[in-house]
Amino acid sequence: MIKSQPKIIHILILISCFVFADDIENKEIALYHFMQGEFLMNQGNYALAILEFQEAIELDPNASTIHVSIADGYRRLGKEERAEDHLNIALALNPNEKEALEILGQLYLNQRKYDDAELTYKRLHNLDLNNIDYIFTLADLYRIKRDWNSAIDYYIKGYEVNPLAVAGLEQALKIALTTGNYTRAEEVCEILLNDNPENLEILETMKDLSLFKKQYEKSLEILNEIQLIQGKSIDIFIQKSALYEELDKPELSLKMIYSALEIDSNSIDLLHRLVTLLINQSKNEEAILYNHKILEKYPDDPRGFINNAVMAMGGKKPKEAISVLKPYSDKFRQDFTFQYLLGIAYYQLKKYDSSEVHLSQALEIYPQSRNTKHNLALIYDSTGKWDKSDKLYLDLISSDSTDAQAYNNYAYSLVERNHKIDLALELAQIAIRLEPKSAAYLDTIGWIYFKMDFYDKALHYIKESLSIDSSNITIKEHLDEVIRVKAEASTGEVLQVEQKD
Numbered sequence: 001m002i003k004s005q006p007k008i009i010h011i012l013i014l015i016s017c018f019v020f021a022d023d024i025e026n027k028e029i030a031l032y033h034f035m036q037g038e039f040l041m042n043q044g045n046y047a048l049a050i051l052e053f054q055e056a057i058e059l060d061p062n063a064s065t066i067h068v069s070i071a072d073g074y075r076r077l078g079k080e081e082r083a084e085d086h087l088n089i090a091l092a093l094n095p096n097e098k099e100a101l102e103i104l105g106q107l108y109l110n111q112r113k114y115d116d117a118e119l120t121y122k123r124l125h126n127l128d129l130n131n132i133d134y135i136f137t138l139a140d141l142y143r144i145k146r147d148w149n150s151a152i153d154y155y156i157k158g159y160e161v162n163p164l165a166v167a168g169l170e171q172a173l174k175i176a177l178t179t180g181n182y183t184r185a186e187e188v189c190e191i192l193l194n195d196n197p198e199n200l201e202i203l204e205t206m207k208d209l210s211l212f213k214k215q216y217e218k219s220l221e222i223l224n225e226i227q228l229i230q231g232k233s234i235d236i237f238i239q240k241s242a243l244y245e246e247l248d249k250p251e252l253s254l255k256m257i258y259s260a261l262e263i264d265s266n267s268i269d270l271l272h273r274l275v276t277l278l279i280n281q282s283k284n285e286e287a288i289l290y291n292h293k294i295l296e297k298y299p300d301d302p303r304g305f306i307n308n309a310v311m312a313m314g315g316k317k318p319k320e321a322i323s324v325l326k327p328y329s330d331k332f333r334q335d336f337t338f339q340y341l342l343g344i345a346y347y348q349l350k351k352y353d354s355s356e357v358h359l360s361q362a363l364e365i366y367p368q369s370r371n372t373k374h375n376l377a378l379i380y381d382s383t384g385k386w387d388k389s390d391k392l393y394l395d396l397i398s399s400d401s402t403d404a405q406a407y408n409n410y411a412y413s414l415v416e417r418n419h420k421i422d423l424a425l426e427l428a429q430i431a432i433r434l435e436p437k438s439a440a441y442l443d444t445i446g447w448i449y450f451k452m453d454f455y456d457k458a459l460h461y462i463k464e465s466l467s468i469d470s471s472n473i474t475i476k477e478h479l480d481e482v483i484r485v486k487a488e489a490s491t492g493e494v495l496q497v498e499q500k501d
């Protein structure tokens with residue numbers, strides 16, 4: 001709410017008008033009625049106050065202040081149209097009548113006439129550029145109108161006028177973050193940091209913004225500033241480690257975890273992070289050493305067993321992974337990664353029944369896992385449970401229309417069982433449109449065209465597929481089959497022509 005100028009100022013202005021008027025007697029009478037009206041207004045008797053003001057205005061019709069008081073009385077009585085009429089008269093008499101503009105602006109806000117309110121408060125702002133109430137009202141108006149950039153601009157302007165008005169900047173930051181305008185959010189954060197360079201909350205926000213924009217070097221700089229304020233901590237070292245990994249600086253990533261371990265050498269989170277980094281960098285001997293510490297100190301945590309299984313799977317030893325995981329399957333029945341890895345290991349050995357058990361358990365734990373759904377669909381295909389595989393493929397497609405793998409695998413499943421070939425072609429076309437350079441997807445659509453007896457199209461796609469993945473045995477077999485059948489078809493056509501002749 002805008003604060004009106006004290007009435008005493010307007011009374012003094014009115015008196016000055018009366019003193020210099022030609023007809024002093026009339027002016028004195030008008031002043032008397034005006035003062036009576038103000039007294040009644042203060043008593044809350046708005047109707048009688050308006051009558052007094054009307055007496056005054058008859059004696060001095062060009063006094064804009066009297067029209068403002070009449071408008072104020074009508075506004076308080078809920079007669080907004082009459083109030084607006086008198087405000088417009090006041091502004092016609094004096095375009096710079098601030099109180100008239102303030103009351104008019106409030107009327108427009110109450111009536112939700114936001115465009116009119118905006119114009120009114122802009123006039124007020126031009127009359128008094130440093131009035132923070134006008135600036136913040138405009139900011140709030142733009143926020144209501146969803147003109148986010150203008151709202152942010154005016155909140156910043158309010159802060160520039162009064163550096164104590166930090167709440168406006170915080171509102172600007174909230175708008176920028178909520179609307180996903182991260183460039184403006186950074187701008188506001190930088191202003192806030194200029195005022196308070198050690199504001200940890202804003203530094204954390206700046207770090208998150210830089211992470212979102214993948215400005216990892218900047219994220220590191222901000223983390224260093226946070227560390228100077230907070231001191232060394234495990235959390236900061238872990239964050240730095242992740243950033244160095246993103247920047248493809250594996251040795252520095254490891255160094256951060258080793259530094260963190262100096263603070264707490266038995267932290268399972270740090271040990272697990274270290275083992276993961278060592279595995280990723282193919283330093284399996286060191287990984288095994290630190291993972292043994294996890295298994296020894298934390299036998300009830302699944303991560304040590306999972307790490308051993310990951311190393312076994314990385315070495316293409318699914319049997320070894322199963323031997324690591326299987327004895328503890330019941331103990332860690334509710335751990336998604338544990339069950340998922342065990343299911344994948346069985347799948348690689350083509351032990352589909354066991355794989356289905358563990359992948360189904362994994363999906364029950366984490367129903368949103370698309371990888372689990374993909375793998376289960378492949379198992380159902382292999383075991384002829386097509387009702388289940390079709391249901392999973394449809395679920396994958398409906399929940400993500402860009403999942404090219406789901407379109408392709410569903411198409412291949414259909415064509416392999418000679419079922420709904422037209423649908424298979426449609427699905428394969430979508431997969432190709434999404435990923436036109438996938439050897440697997442090109443082979444699928446080529447195979448579908450072969451099943452539809454379009455041999456030339458089949459050859460075109462399968463040859464293109466083989467040019468991308470020349471060592472794929474399945475694609476080679478498909479190409480040989482298409483060439484053979486096409487040759488037989490051509491020979492058959494020649495024989496038919498000769499017989500007719």
